[in-house]
Structures are given as structure tokens and as C-alpha cells.
Amino acid sequence: MKCLLIAVAAVATLGFPAFAQKIPVVEKQLPNGFRLLLVERHEEPRIAGGWVAHVGSANERPGITGMAHLFEHMMFKGTPTLGTKDAKRDLEIIDEQERVRDQMRAEETLMRAALRRGDVEDITRPEARTPRYKALEEQFKKLVDEQRALLVKNEFDRVYTTAGASKMNAFTTEDMTGYFIEVPSNKLELWCWMESERLLHPVFREFYAERDVVFEERRMRTESTPTGRFQEQFNAMFWDAHPYNWPVLGWPSDIPAITKKQADDFYALYYQPQNITLVLVGDFKPDDAEAMVARYFGRIPKGNQPPPEVLTQEIPSYAEKRYNAEAETNPQLDIVWHAVAAGHRDSYALEVLEQLLNGRTGRLYKGLVLGRQLATDAGAGNQSRKWAGMFEVSAEAKDGVSLDDLERALHEELDRLAREPVPAEELQKVKNNFAAAEYRRLTSTFGILYRLIHAEGVAGWREINEAGPRIQAVAPEDVRRVAAKYLSKENRAVARYTRKAGPGTAGDDDELAGLSPEQKPIARQISSSVKQEKDAAQLRQMLAQMQAKAAQGDPKRQQLAKFIKGVVERRLAELEPKK
Amino acid sequence: MKPLALAVLLAISLPATRPIAAEIPDRPEKLRFPKLAYDPPNPADYRVPLKSGPIAYVVPDRTLPLVTVTVLVRTGAYLDPRGREGIADFAGHLLVRGGTQSRKAEELEERLAFLAAGLSSAVGEESGTVTLNLLSKDLPEGLALLREVLSAPRFQADKLELYRQQTLQSLQQRNDDSSSIHAREVESLAYGTDFWAARQLTGSSIASIAVEDLRAFHRKWFHPANFTVAVSGDFDRGAIVPKLEALFADWPFAGEKPPAIPTDTRMAQPGVYLVNKDVNQGRVSVLLPGLKRDDPDYLAVRVMNDILGGGGFTSRIMNRVRSDEGLAYGASSQFGGGTSFARPFAAGFETKSRTVAYASRIVLDEIQRIAAAPVTDEELNTTKRSLVDSFPDTFSTKGRVAGQFANDEFTGRFEKDPAFWQKLRGRVEAIDKDEVQRVARKYLHPERAVIVVVGQRDEILKGHPDHPAKLGELSGGKVTELPLRDPVTLEPLPSDPPKR
Structure with a gap:
């Protein structure tokens, strides 16, 4: 009886149309293959414009990984008329540069052979360059200097900036490359001019300096962050066959080996009109916008062959995989299961499952953080990509809690969802949040553009309006079924991070190594207060007390006592230096 | 030119309706745009x-x-x-x-x-x-x-x-x-x-x-x-x-008015301050004293900084450090302003250990250059047009209108300068090259720079064989190694001896 009342109350509170708010997209097709999406909005005199090339790192292959992302950078380098004072000489220099680079690549082949023989340890260090390589570098640098004298630096950006554009940027994922900007509403024609020009005849000048920029991006995002390298490797372990297994930024050995010829071929194949969707959101009249877009983008010739789909499918997972990393981070767990691609009939129930787990009233926080107090934070994410998908759960262990205990508790929460149907009110809570999000996503012009680009690049833009009703239709049994189906043992990979010892780390140094996980935080806390103690007499008293208790202590505690004794003695030595 | 003559000229040069088959020009400057009037909310x-x-x-x-x-x-x-x-x-x-x-x-x-x-x-x-x-x-x-x-x-x-x-x-x-170590030391030194x-x-x-x-x-x-x-x-x-x-209404208790926010900052002595951290990319900030947001110089400083390093790909630091040399993914500068006290000027980037000194040298040179010589007409025009023509973005949603105005009320800007948003574009338009150089000279003194570096000390100090710059030669030649601190207590930790 009580349950029924709650259910009735729940329905009564939901007094608004749960999925009425569609994004009013007008879809058009240009004769040469471009798709065009238009959303009219007059809240401000601005137009957010962008386009998505349906190519990402999943379209690459070993040897050219990182190519899609490198293109994202190169697309800002200009056109024959934008970016240089002398288009003819500029193109000649690029050819000459390429000839020097071919010789450098031949030398790099020799350097790699030397690396394989063990003659050199690291060919990326400046000292590892051969004399011939250095001479070629000098030759190349002269050409760069000559080209630089003709360059109009970052002119593509300057034209837009001078026109009052903002938010210009681009991104690359496994599935897509997206470009976007916002312009004043009287400058739609400028957007058409700029974007169609760079698609019609891009010039990839400063290719090699930009490659170095990408390396710095890799250092920044992956190599110099606490867990970046490990996440990259864990991802590569998770995907066996699928090209999702290499990083979007590319493997470090591939990025410098990419040739201009490979880049040109890649562009011709994946940047042809039938592989690109244009998106405009904002203050324009759709008919006018369509006419202008057709005039500018209609110039770009249709490609010769359709871009190939990604054929390689992930093989079934036969055994659980485990990855144990020592990193500069608090102990934490990351568990990933193979799940489904975007638009898959089960993706909606998996989205609901994600939200049942998430948030301060979600299963993970209530179960692991508040209830059993094993974690300080926990979250889940369903990532349905274009070609395949994954479901992820992660948690940071509370100090003193073993990762074994945390992992066990996590699985218990998930097993419960795979066994028992979700109570109606809990499911309704999650659906209410999905419904409200349908409105929240409409608050900004730029936000709509961004969502359309992402949706179009994964499952097609229509998903943005079709997912809502499908999520509202998810039943408790659907959630239970997908939890049972996908979150299985053999279908998962588990990453466990423990703290690596090192200078300035919080604990786990050699002294703490012998302590149990429960003792380590206590040891750290005592150590930190002892180090701040200025009264030597206090410390002496502490030592005496410990001595007295040592006789009756159980062996488990002796390790901790020994540690504390050491800390106190060192602090005493600091306070009372020997004469 | 008389207004009438101008109107006639415009009428001749701009066709009333654009013919669909019009030629697509070879340069964007040849495009003509309809006028766009915009009044900010009051x-x-x-x-x-x-x-x-x-x-x-x-x-x-x-x-x-x-x-x-x-x-x-x-x-x-x-x-x-x-x-x-x-x-x-x-x-x-x-x-x-x-x-x-x-x-x-x-x-x-x-x-x-x-x-x-x-x-x-x-x-x-x-x-x-x-x-x-x-x-x-x-x-x-x-x-x-x-x-x-x-x-x-x-x-x-x-x-x-x-x-x-x-x-x-x-x-x-x-x-x-390394970013959290860096942020912490920047605050202490600034x-x-x-x-x-x-x-x-x-x-x-x-x-x-x-x-x-x-x-x-x-x-x-x-x-x-x-x-x-x-x-x-x-x-x-x-x-x-x-x-x-x-x-x-009817608040259950009476509160207090908080005391004024203390403003007695003291920047460290010029020099290089280095924290050793084993990551393959050094993180660098070049600090100088800044100014408050309500300082009469602030708008000119903002324009100047846009040209120097605040304007993304159209700014000098980005062009030199990233586009020319490929030394960093991001490179920029900012004058924080600050509503109650002056936040510092900070130019920053991340680059591989061996090029930390070289990239720092470039940034210091650019700081020196913008004070030494006038900016170009094109640079000034880009920044001014950008500030003026992207202005409606400030009030792009009703939420932003309410938020911006409440913030102005809270920080005292509304009381002090009630027509701030109405007047902003005119004030930007009035800034000329002399004004830009005047504020650059007033605020940018590279010899006073406090340079904060976090990264592999030994690699960073080695420098790069192709680039003669050395960390010790920047900002007065003084390199101070700061200890890494215990993350919980922030007590200094013993430092590793330098490798030979």
C-alpha cells in the first residue's frame, strides 16, 4: 500500500511534458554531398557555425596513428591566399622542404636501426642526431626561415578575430573531427567564405613545427600528468582488435613519421563533401543561409570514392583483464566493460543505468561513500561511440581501505542492479533529470551547435531528438537486463592504481611499506603532526610512553610503533642538534 | 566627405540585392556585410x-x-x-x-x-x-x-x-x-x-x-x-x-558587515624560482606586478595584453612560441585585473625540459619588445575590432545578463561606473598606439620578472644544444631552487642533490 502511494505521488509530481522539447533542426543536402543542419534562434545577434568531418583516430592504421588529430591542427594554417604574401613561392618552398624531409626520413630509418641494435638508447634526444641529420636539419631550417619571411602569421585566425568572431576551436575524437566558431550575425558570408576556402584548397604550411606542437600537446595531456600514460596503456589493453585501442593523439613513434603524401591522401579520402556535415545555429533565416552555403560550398568537388567504414570489430572478451599501476595518485579503481555503440537499442537502458549509479543520491555514492564508507568518490559513465561502446565505473578508495574491499563492494552494488528491478521512484528520479536536461541543453546557441556536432559525428544528429523518448520508455526490467548482460566478469578490464613512492608523495614510502592499509593513514597523520611539534619535551614523553607499551604490544602493531618511533627520533634530532 | 556624398557612394558600391551568381572574391576583405546595430541591455x-x-x-x-x-x-x-x-x-x-x-x-x-x-x-x-x-x-x-x-x-x-x-x-x-605545485608557488611568489x-x-x-x-x-x-x-x-x-x-524577509539573525579585503601583496625578488619534479614537460610562469580592474589604465592594458599574449593565435607570444618554434601547445599572457587587489601579470606555457630556457627567453624578449616599439596598426585594429564586434557575446543569454549585472553591483562597478557597458566600446575605440606603448612601458619591466619553473631540474638546467639560452641568464641571473613541500603539511622536503 505504501509503495503504491509513493508511485502515485511520483507520477503526480511529474507535471510537465517529459520529452516535448525537440531541437528544431532543418536538414538539407547539397548536390556535391555536404549535409547541412540549420537551427534558427534569435536570442542574440550571433551565429554559431561548425562542421564535422566523419573521420577520427578509428579511421587510421598503425604507422599513421595521430593523423586525424594532426589534420585538425593543419586546417588552421591557411589557403593559397590566406597566410602568405607569395603563394607561388610558398608552395615551392613546401615542395623543397618535403625533399629535405625525405632525406631526413631516410636518416631516421638508419637511426631506428641503430636503436634496434642498441647502439643508441633514445633517438628523441637532441644528442642522438647523426651528423648528416644535423646537416639536413640546417638545410631545412633555412627553408623555414625563408618561408617565415613570406608568412602572414595565423592569418586565418586574424581575419576571424578582426571580424568579432569568438570561441574558434576544433577537436578530434576516435570518431570525428569537429571545427567550430561563433560570428556576428551579419557575417554569415564570412563564415561561408573562410570555411569553404579552407576545405577547397587548404595549404599545410608549417607542417613540421605543428608536429612539434602536437608532441607538446601529448606531453601536456598524457605524459606529464599523474595517470595519463597509464590510462593510455589501459585503453590499449582493453580493446583487442578495434582501432579504438590507439590514442587519438597517436603513438609517439608514428607522429614524426607521417609524410606529406600520406597526409594528402588522407585528406582526399576523408575531407570530401559527402563525409562532412555543416551546422549553423543562431540568428539567420534558414532559406537565406541555405542559399549562401550552397553558393560557397557548392564549389567543392564531390570525391571520387566514398570513404571506407571501419570494418574491424572487437573480438569477444574471453577473460577478465587486470592492470596494476603504481602512479602518483591516490589509490583508485577503474573498471571498464565492453558495451554497445551509439544508437544501439540497449544504449538507452545503459544511459539510465549510468545515472542510477551517479550523483549524490546514486547507488555508488550512497552505497560506497556514505553507506559502507569505502570510497571518497565514485562515478559511472556509459560511452557509446560510433563503432563500439564501453561502460565504465571508477572510485577513489578512502584512506586505509584496501582496493580489494572496494572492488568487492563495487561489484556487489552492480550485482544487485543485475538481480533486482529498480524501484519505480528511483527510476522516475533519473528520468526526471533526463527530461529536465532536454530543456537545459537549449539555453545556449553555442551549446546547441556543440551537441549537434557531437551527435552527428557519432550516431547521426536525429539521435539528439530521438533519445529522449527512448530513455523515458526504459523499464526496470530493461535496466536489470543490461546490467546482467554487459557487466559480466569476462567482459571487463580492471585498472588498479596504487600510490608510487617518491619525493613529496603522500605516504607509501619505504617506511610505510610494512604497514597495513588501515595503519598507513594513521602513520601519516602522526608523522605530519610530529614534524610540526616544536616542544622536544612532549616528544620525549611520547617516546617514553611508547617504550612502556612496547612490551605488551601485539606483533601487528609493532611495525606501526617502530615507524612512529623513527619519526619522533628524527624530529628530536632536528630540535636538539648535537653539539 | 559630406554625409550625403558618402551615402551616394555607398549606394553605388553596394548593390541593393545581392545577385546569386556574384563572383566569390579571392580575399575576405572584399566581402561586404550588412550593418549590425547592437545596444547592450541597461x-x-x-x-x-x-x-x-x-x-x-x-x-x-x-x-x-x-x-x-x-x-x-x-x-x-x-x-x-x-x-x-x-x-x-x-x-x-x-x-x-x-x-x-x-x-x-x-x-x-x-x-x-x-x-x-x-x-x-x-x-x-x-x-x-x-x-x-x-x-x-x-x-x-x-x-x-x-x-x-x-x-x-x-x-x-x-x-x-x-x-x-x-x-x-x-x-x-x-x-x-606539476600544475598544482606550480599554482601554489605562483601564489606564494606573486x-x-x-x-x-x-x-x-x-x-x-x-x-x-x-x-x-x-x-x-x-x-x-x-x-x-x-x-x-x-x-x-x-x-x-x-x-x-x-x-x-x-x-x-524576517531573517532569523542579525549578521555582520565583513571587514575590507586586505590588499598588502608583496611580490618576490626578481629571479628564477625552480621546483624539481620528474615530469618531461616544464611548466613556466613569468610574473610581474599587475593592476586592479578599476584602474584607469586597465582597458589600455587589456588591449596591449591582447596583442602581447592574451589574444590567442593573433598574439605575439602564441605566434613565436607555438607557431614559429613549435615549443608549446599553449602559450599566453594575462593581466588578471582583480576587483579588490591587483592580480599579477602572468605569461605562461609548458614545454619540454630542454627548451624551457629558450622559450622563456622568447617570452621575455616579447615583453621587452612591446614596451620598446609601437604595435602595428594591424595588430591594434585586430584587437579593437575583436573587442567591439564580439561584445554582444557578453550578454548572450538572459542568465548572463542577470549574472553580469549582479556581479557589477556586488563588486561596486555599477555604483562607480553605471554606464560601463554602454561606454565600453567607445572607450576601446579611443585607444591608440601611443596609449598601448605607454601602458606597456609603465607595467612591463622584464628585468623585474619573477620566473616560476616546475619540472626536471637537471634537464631544464642543461638547456638545448641548438638554442644558447640558459635558465641562469634570465631575470638577473639568480636561480633559486625551492623545495618540494609535503603535500599535506606543506613543510619543505629535503631536495635531491643535482646530478652531475
Whole structure:
């Protein structure tokens, strides 16, 4: 009886149309293959414009990984008329540069052979360059200097900036490359001019300096962050066959080996009109916008062959995989299961499952953080990509809690969802949040553009309006079924991070190594207060007390006592230096 | 030229209707655009001094069934006593997350989640913020909850312990990413370790925070006289104002007016300050004293900095460090402004260890160059046009209109300069090359630079064989190694001896 009342109350509170708010997209097709999406909005005199090339790192292959992302950078380098004072000489220099680079690549082949023989340890260090390589570098640098004298630096950006554009940027994922900007509403024609020009005849000048920029991006995002390298490797372990297994930024050995010829071929194949969707959101009249877009983008010739789909499918997972990393981070767990691609009939129930787990009233926080107090934070994410998908759960262990205990508790929460149907009110809570999000996503012009680009690049833009009703239709049994189906043992990979010892780390140094996980935080806390103690007499008293208790202590505690004794003695030595 | 003659000329040069088959020009300058008139919203149209105390900015927007209420609170971490850092942050977090007198935290969370309502609170350096965002059908209930949270928070003890544990574990991570080491040292060197904004939470400062501290903090500062309010969304102005009056009426306690924010910063001596950290990319900031946002020079400084390093790909530092040399992914500079005290000038980038010195040299050269010679007409034009023509973006949503105006009220800009937004574009247009150079000379003195570097010390000091720059030659030739600090106590740790 009580349950029924709650259910009735729940329905009564939901007094608004749960999925009425569609994004009013007008879809058009240009004769040469471009798709065009238009959303009219007059809240401000601005137009957010962008386009998505349906190519990402999943379209690459070993040897050219990182190519899609490198293109994202190169697309800002200009056109024959934008970016240089002398288009003819500029193109000649690029050819000459390429000839020097071919010789450098031949030398790099020799350097790699030397690396394989063990003659050199690291060919990326400046000292590892051969004399011939250095001479070629000098030759190349002269050409760069000559080209630089003709360059109009970052002119593509300057034209837009001078026109009052903002938010210009681009991104690359496994599935897509997206470009976007916002312009004043009287400058739609400028957007058409700029974007169609760079698609019609891009010039990839400063290719090699930009490659170095990408390396710095890799250092920044992956190599110099606490867990970046490990996440990259864990991802590569998770995907066996699928090209999702290499990083979007590319493997470090591939990025410098990419040739201009490979880049040109890649562009011709994946940047042809039938592989690109244009998106405009904002203050324009759709008919006018369509006419202008057709005039500018209609110039770009249709490609010769359709871009190939990604054929390689992930093989079934036969055994659980485990990855144990020592990193500069608090102990934490990351568990990933193979799940489904975007638009898959089960993706909606998996989205609901994600939200049942998430948030301060979600299963993970209530179960692991508040209830059993094993974690300080926990979250889940369903990532349905274009070609395949994954479901992820992660948690940071509370100090003193073993990762074994945390992992066990996590699985218990998930097993419960795979066994028992979700109570109606809990499911309704999650659906209410999905419904409200349908409105929240409409608050900004730029936000709509961004969502359309992402949706179009994964499952097609229509998903943005079709997912809502499908999520509202998810039943408790659907959630239970997908939890049972996908979150299985053999279908998962588990990453466990423990703290690596090192200078300035919080604990786990050699002294703490012998302590149990429960003792380590206590040891750290005592150590930190002892180090701040200025009264030597206090410390002496502490030592005496410990001595007295040592006789009756159980062996488990002796390790901790020994540690504390050491800390106190060192602090005493600091306070009372020997004469 | 006479206006009539100009009009005739325009009429001749611009066809009244654009022929569809028109030639596509080879350069974007040849495009002609229709005129775009834009008047910013006027704060007076939205300003409502409530009888119950706060000034509110009320901006109706009937396009979506959503309402956002933001309460700015005159308080801040600057009020934390020395050694007790964290009280403001804890009070800010637990105001909403710690329940109310009539509802336990768990009940409050469940209700908010069921309503799909966002209710959050935080206390930052110089202000507190409490924000409610929900569907307009739930507004009465949401306002009642907001009133409870603001006037009668529970500060539930178990939620305090949880947040203490979460915070302690985040402190343990303070040496894991070089960016957090860098941010911490930048604050100490820019402001002096004694200045309130450079003080950090420590294990012992958060260990001593008790429920009573949070209650006392709340009762002192969370009072309508210290509130400024921004409201936007699905309502009629006439209907919302009485609701806001009721929200703040008959406050159960009398608060205090907070003391002025201390402004006695002291930048470190010029030189290079280096923290050793084993990551393959060095993180660098070049610091110089800055100025306040209401300084008469501020707008010219902003234009100058846009050209130097604030304008992304059109700025000099980005062009030289990234595009020319491929030394960094991001390279930029900023003059923070600061509403109560001057935030520093900071130019920064991340580059591989071996090119840290070389890239730093380039940035110092650019700082020197913009003071030594006038900027080009093209550079100045780009920046001015960008500021003027992207201006409508400031008020792109009704939420931003309410938020911006409430912020101006809170920081005193509205009182001091009520037509600030109306006049801004004209003031930008009036800035010329001399003015840009004058402020560059006044504020940019590379010889006074404090350079903060975090990365592999030995590799960084080696430099790069192709580039003669050495770290020791920058900014007066003094390199000071700063110790890494214990992440929880911030006590200095012993340093590794340099490798031969």
C-alpha cells in the first residue's frame, strides 16, 4: 500500500511534458554531398557555425596513428591566399622542404636501426642526431626561415578575430573531427567564405613545427600528468582488435613519421563533401543561409570514392583483464566493460543505468561513500561511440581501505542492479533529470551547435531528438537486463592504481611499506603532526610512553610503533642538534 | 566627405540585392556585410532594490520552463584566521550539502534529485555563491528550500567528517600534478607567503574545523544585507518580486558587515624560482606586478595584453612560441585585473625540459619588445575590432545578463561606473598606439620578472644544444631552487642533490 502511494505521488509530481522539447533542426543536402543542419534562434545577434568531418583516430592504421588529430591542427594554417604574401613561392618552398624531409626520413630509418641494435638508447634526444641529420636539419631550417619571411602569421585566425568572431576551436575524437566558431550575425558570408576556402584548397604550411606542437600537446595531456600514460596503456589493453585501442593523439613513434603524401591522401579520402556535415545555429533565416552555403560550398568537388567504414570489430572478451599501476595518485579503481555503440537499442537502458549509479543520491555514492564508507568518490559513465561502446565505473578508495574491499563492494552494488528491478521512484528520479536536461541543453546557441556536432559525428544528429523518448520508455526490467548482460566478469578490464613512492608523495614510502592499509593513514597523520611539534619535551614523553607499551604490544602493531618511533627520533634530532 | 556624398557612394558600391551568381572574391576583405546595430541591455531596467535587503537583478525569459536564482554573498576565504584555512571553503560546501534544520542532508538531496533541481553553494576567495536552477513549475518549493539553506543550515556532523576526509585526500594529491605545485608557488611568489590569498589548506588547518566554526561563519556573513541576487528565467517580473521579498524577509539573525579585503601583496625578488619534479614537460610562469580592474589604465592594458599574449593565435607570444618554434601547445599572457587587489601579470606555457630556457627567453624578449616599439596598426585594429564586434557575446543569454549585472553591483562597478557597458566600446575605440606603448612601458619591466619553473631540474638546467639560452641568464641571473613541500603539511622536503 505504501509503495503504491509513493508511485502515485511520483507520477503526480511529474507535471510537465517529459520529452516535448525537440531541437528544431532543418536538414538539407547539397548536390556535391555536404549535409547541412540549420537551427534558427534569435536570442542574440550571433551565429554559431561548425562542421564535422566523419573521420577520427578509428579511421587510421598503425604507422599513421595521430593523423586525424594532426589534420585538425593543419586546417588552421591557411589557403593559397590566406597566410602568405607569395603563394607561388610558398608552395615551392613546401615542395623543397618535403625533399629535405625525405632525406631526413631516410636518416631516421638508419637511426631506428641503430636503436634496434642498441647502439643508441633514445633517438628523441637532441644528442642522438647523426651528423648528416644535423646537416639536413640546417638545410631545412633555412627553408623555414625563408618561408617565415613570406608568412602572414595565423592569418586565418586574424581575419576571424578582426571580424568579432569568438570561441574558434576544433577537436578530434576516435570518431570525428569537429571545427567550430561563433560570428556576428551579419557575417554569415564570412563564415561561408573562410570555411569553404579552407576545405577547397587548404595549404599545410608549417607542417613540421605543428608536429612539434602536437608532441607538446601529448606531453601536456598524457605524459606529464599523474595517470595519463597509464590510462593510455589501459585503453590499449582493453580493446583487442578495434582501432579504438590507439590514442587519438597517436603513438609517439608514428607522429614524426607521417609524410606529406600520406597526409594528402588522407585528406582526399576523408575531407570530401559527402563525409562532412555543416551546422549553423543562431540568428539567420534558414532559406537565406541555405542559399549562401550552397553558393560557397557548392564549389567543392564531390570525391571520387566514398570513404571506407571501419570494418574491424572487437573480438569477444574471453577473460577478465587486470592492470596494476603504481602512479602518483591516490589509490583508485577503474573498471571498464565492453558495451554497445551509439544508437544501439540497449544504449538507452545503459544511459539510465549510468545515472542510477551517479550523483549524490546514486547507488555508488550512497552505497560506497556514505553507506559502507569505502570510497571518497565514485562515478559511472556509459560511452557509446560510433563503432563500439564501453561502460565504465571508477572510485577513489578512502584512506586505509584496501582496493580489494572496494572492488568487492563495487561489484556487489552492480550485482544487485543485475538481480533486482529498480524501484519505480528511483527510476522516475533519473528520468526526471533526463527530461529536465532536454530543456537545459537549449539555453545556449553555442551549446546547441556543440551537441549537434557531437551527435552527428557519432550516431547521426536525429539521435539528439530521438533519445529522449527512448530513455523515458526504459523499464526496470530493461535496466536489470543490461546490467546482467554487459557487466559480466569476462567482459571487463580492471585498472588498479596504487600510490608510487617518491619525493613529496603522500605516504607509501619505504617506511610505510610494512604497514597495513588501515595503519598507513594513521602513520601519516602522526608523522605530519610530529614534524610540526616544536616542544622536544612532549616528544620525549611520547617516546617514553611508547617504550612502556612496547612490551605488551601485539606483533601487528609493532611495525606501526617502530615507524612512529623513527619519526619522533628524527624530529628530536632536528630540535636538539648535537653539539 | 559630406554625409550625403558618402551615402551616394555607398549606394553605388553596394548593390541593393545581392545577385546569386556574384563572383566569390579571392580575399575576405572584399566581402561586404550588412550593418549590425547592437545596444547592450541597461542594468537599470532590471535592478530591483528589495525591501528585505538585497539588490536583485530580475531578467524574465519565457523561452524555456527554467529558473535560475543566484545569491552572491559578501564573505570569502580571506576571512579565514591564520592556521584555520578551510573554514570558508567547508562552510560554503556544507551550506547546501549538510542539510537544513527541518531536513536531514539525505532528505534534501533526495528531494532535489527527484525535482531535477540543481542547488549548490561555495565560498571562494572574495565571495560566496548559492545557486538554484530548476523547472519553473517547482519554483515555490525551490525557493522554500533555498530559504532554509541560506537561513538555517544544519551542517550535519557526518557530512563535515566526510568532506574533511575528501579534502584531506585531495590535499594528498597536491604534488601529483606539476600544475598544482606550480599554482601554489605562483601564489606564494606573486603575493608573498603572508598574504591571505597565498595561504593554503593544510592537514592541520582542516583537522581543527568543527561544526561550531561553520555555524559561527554562517551567522556572521549569511545575512540579506550581505546578499546580491540574480534571477533569470520563466516568470513575470511582477510575480517574482514578492517571492524574492519573502525569500529574504524576517531573517532569523542579525549578521555582520565583513571587514575590507586586505590588499598588502608583496611580490618576490626578481629571479628564477625552480621546483624539481620528474615530469618531461616544464611548466613556466613569468610574473610581474599587475593592476586592479578599476584602474584607469586597465582597458589600455587589456588591449596591449591582447596583442602581447592574451589574444590567442593573433598574439605575439602564441605566434613565436607555438607557431614559429613549435615549443608549446599553449602559450599566453594575462593581466588578471582583480576587483579588490591587483592580480599579477602572468605569461605562461609548458614545454619540454630542454627548451624551457629558450622559450622563456622568447617570452621575455616579447615583453621587452612591446614596451620598446609601437604595435602595428594591424595588430591594434585586430584587437579593437575583436573587442567591439564580439561584445554582444557578453550578454548572450538572459542568465548572463542577470549574472553580469549582479556581479557589477556586488563588486561596486555599477555604483562607480553605471554606464560601463554602454561606454565600453567607445572607450576601446579611443585607444591608440601611443596609449598601448605607454601602458606597456609603465607595467612591463622584464628585468623585474619573477620566473616560476616546475619540472626536471637537471634537464631544464642543461638547456638545448641548438638554442644558447640558459635558465641562469634570465631575470638577473639568480636561480633559486625551492623545495618540494609535503603535500599535506606543506613543510619543505629535503631536495635531491643535482646530478652531475
